[in-house]
Amino acid sequence: MKKVLVIEDELDTAQCLDYLMNDLGYEFIQSQIILTPAEIIKIKPDVIILDYYLPNGHGDKLCLALKSNLLTKDIPVILMSAHNNLKDISKGCDADAYLEKPFDLNKLIQIVTRYATI
Incomplete structure (x- = not known):
């Protein structure tokens, strides 16, 4: 089963994504704060949906760290x-x-499905 890690602090949005990812057959993992690359490595997600504004920083910084x-x-x-x-x-x-x-x-379904199958 493919894992989708959602890093999102808005609970309503996270809950919507949870239902949707489960309906699509993906394992849903959620965090309300930015994780370290080491924590993400342990989770082994197939796709990450990352909010830009988070309580402990901006998602673009994490994205850059992950891509580096x-x-x-x-x-x-x-x-x-x-x-x-x-x-x-x-x-x-x-x-x-x-x-x-x-x-x-x-x-959202189109983008996640595209990247989960890579």
Whole structure:
């Protein structure tokens, strides 16, 4: 079973993603704060959905750290936010994709399915 790690502090959004990922047949793992690359390596996610604004920092910094690490660089990261400059932010941190909030569920399904099968 493919694992989707969601790093999101908004509980309503996380719960929505939980239901959706389970319906798609993915194992859902959630954190409300930024994890270290070492913690992410232990989880072994197939895809990471990463919020930009988190209580302990910005998701783009974690994404850049993951993409710079030989052990995590190949894990697809989908950066998610309502930030109006998300496209440029995701490009700057080497995110594989981005998703603007509020997001369209069909677009989310399409992106996650695409990267979970890599």
